[in-house]
Amino acid sequence: xxxxxxxxxxxxxxxxxxxxxxxxxxxxxxxxxxxxxxxxxxxxxxxxxxxxxxxxxxxxxxxxxxxxxxxxxxxxxxxxxxxxxxxxxxxxxxxxxxxxxxxxxxxxxxxxxxxxxxxxxxxxxxxxxxxxxxxxxxxxxxxxxxxxxxxxxxxxxxxxxxxxxxxxxxxxxxxxxxxxxxxxxxxxxxxxxxxxxxxxxxxxxxxxxxxxxxxxxxxxxxxxxxxxxxxxxxxxxxxxxxxxxxxxxxxxxxxxxxxxxxxxxxxxxxxxxxxxxxxxxxxxxxxxxxxxxxxxxxxxxxxxxxxxxxxxxxxxxxxxxxxxxxxxxxxxxxxxxxxxxxxxxxxxxxxxxxxxxxxxxxxxxxxxx
Amino acid sequence: xxxxxxxxxxxxxxxxxxxxxxxxxxxxxxxxxxxxxxxxxxxxxxxxxxxxxxxxxxxxxxxxxxxxxxxxxxxxxxxxxxxxxxxxxxxxxxxxxxxxxxxxxxxxxxxxxxxxxxxxxxxxxxxxxxxxxxxxxxxxxxxxxxxxxx
Numbered sequence: 116x117x118x119x120x121x122x123x124x125x126x127x128x129x130x131x132x133x134x135x136x137x138x139x140x141x142x143x144x145x146x147x148x149x150x151x152x153x154x155x156x157x158x159x160x161x162x163x164x165x166x167x168x169x170x171x172x173x174x175x176x177x178x179x180x181x182x183x184x185x186x187x188x189x190x191x192x193x194x195x196x197x198x199x200x201x202x203x204x205x206x207x208x209x210x211x212x213x214x215x216x217x218x219x220x221x222x223x224x225x226x227x228x229x230x231x232x233x234x235x236x237x238x239x240x241x242x243x244x245x246x247x248x249x250x251x252x253x254x255x256x257x258x259x260x261x262x263x264x265x266x267x268x269x270x271x272x273x274x275x276x277x278x279x280x281x282x283x284x285x286x287x288x289x290x291x292x293x294x295x296x297x298x299x300x301x302x303x304x305x306x307x308x309x310x311x312x313x314x315x316x317x318x319x320x321x322x323x324x325x326x327x328x329x330x331x332x333x334x335x336x337x338x339x340x341x342x343x344x345x346x347x348x349x350x351x352x353x354x355x356x357x358x359x360x361x362x363x364x365x366x367x368x369x370x371x372x373x374x375x376x377x378x379x380x381x382x383x384x385x386x387x388x389x390x391x392x393x394x395x396x397x398x399x400x401x402x403x404x405x406x407x408x409x410x411x412x413x414x415x416x417x418x419x420x421x422x423x424x425x426x427x428x429x430x431x432x433x434x435x436x437x438x439x440x441x442x443x444x445x446x447x448x449x450x451x452x453x454x455x456x457x458x459x460x461x462x463x464x465x466x467x468x469x470x471x472x473x474x475x476x477x478x479x480x481x482x483x484x
Numbered sequence: 485x486x487x488x489x490x491x492x493x494x495x496x497x498x499x500x501x502x503x504x505x506x507x508x509x510x511x512x513x514x515x516x517x518x519x520x521x522x523x524x525x526x527x528x529x530x531x532x533x534x535x536x537x538x539x540x541x542x543x544x545x546x547x548x549x550x551x552x553x554x555x556x557x558x559x560x561x562x563x564x565x566x567x568x569x570x571x572x573x574x575x576x577x578x579x580x581x582x583x584x585x586x587x588x589x590x591x592x593x594x595x596x597x598x599x600x601x602x603x604x605x606x607x608x609x610x611x612x613x614x615x616x617x618x619x620x621x622x623x624x625x626x627x628x629x630x631x632x633x634x
Binding site for chain 1: 505507583587619621625626631
């Protein structure tokens with residue numbers, strides 16, 4: 116487990132390249148900085164300046180090596196590496212509010228952008244015009260789309276929104292792909308069709324993730340709950356309320372285990388049991404430093420009682436690795452089926468890389484199924 | 485000063501009501517939620533069975549109801565039960581509630597904070613401390629983010 120502090124400002128969003136030697140991140144301003152791993156250090160090799168507003172989403176396509184970024188200036192750019200320089204191509208999203216999140220599809224021939232205009236723009240490249248074109252998914256979205264994730268079949272798209280719902284849409288574009296085969300979420304998938312809509316949880320949906328097979332979708336919402344739905348004849352939903360602050364991002368690390376992180380500044384493991392359709396808390400994944408317990412003198416005790424009305428000697432310092440909310444989590448190795456390493460970035464400007472095997476051995480009761 | 489000769493009625497118009505994209509919550513059927521049975525709760529309080537009184541008081545919460553009278557009545561019943569508790573009994577009773585019960589109790593506690601009476605805030609704060617120990621920050625977040633409250 117390693118932690119590197121990039122900046123003092125929050126990291127708005129990040130994305131890794133294919134071999135995980137470079138990371139693109141937004142230092143809470145209009146630019147995207149690309150850092151390259153240099154032994155134990157990180158050196159800034161590129162600065163991408165084109166956006167006029169804060170960059171809210173970055174995604175790096177591993178195979179085609181293109182970066183897509185979206186920002187509060189209502190634009191998205193697709194960046195391609197020409198020689199040693201990243202060249203941007205503007206994509207007209209036709210939205211009149213900020214873009215909030217962007218994701219390449221698994222085959223990298225499309226990407227989806229969620230925005231505050233209450234719609235999702237699905238963009239694909241039109242060869243004839245040499246231009247990125249977009250189609251909108253509007254109904255029945257009633258508020259900002261906060262997060263997106265693609266199903267492995269390249270057609271279905273899960274979207275979490277501020278209207279308290281997690282939905283799965285079909286983003287089938289006939290110009291770039293064949294008709295998809297039936298999935299657990301349904302067989303007829305015309306563009307914009309709602310394959311699944313969540314009920315039951317309230318609160319803005321901050322993070323959404325498909326499992327590796329695509330048969331399960333998990334989402335974290337602002338009422339401090341995590342929920343998992345499994346596709347089938349009737350979608351089965353399981354949710355878990357937690358005693359912690361809301362979680363902001365969630366990802367599957369195996370077909371049955373999820374890791375989520377948020378305002379409590381440490382990642383948490385959840386385990387889904389499909390036989391009982393139940394979600395349970397697996398454990399806190401942070402490794403706290405063993406703080407030496409000093410003995411308190413009577414004077415200190417009295418001072419504590421006077422100042423803080425308590426004899427507790429606990430310092431008001433966070434013991435977790437991240438010192439502020441974790442806003443994004445990404446898988447480094449192993450994919451969503453057998454994740455070996457994942458990375459978290461947050462509002463403290465730092466990035467932590469977590470090793471699943473060493474976490475499992477460090478926490479006695481942790482079991483990752 | 486010159487008298488305001490132009491009408492200022494426009495200042496009282498709620499412009500958000502006319503927004504065509506205004507978000508309206510899904511209207512769930514107000515299932516037959518009459519709130520807890522006041523008579524039964526009274527009996528249990530008189531008998532001294534406080535834990536059962538609270539459990540009954542937390543049944544049938546008027547969450548989906550849009551009738552303010554029902555909500556007022558439910559709030560009054562629950563507040564009566566909460567104030568009749570002995571301080572030492574609060575902790576075991578809170579431990580006997582399930583997760584939903586704790587969340588519901590938190591909702592009633594915060595509702596009670598909204599209209600403080602002579603002694604209610606102190607007692608509610610005691611309840612809040614014990615409910616927080618069990619429900620954590622999550623239960624408070626759920627009260628704050630709930631669209632349909634008690």
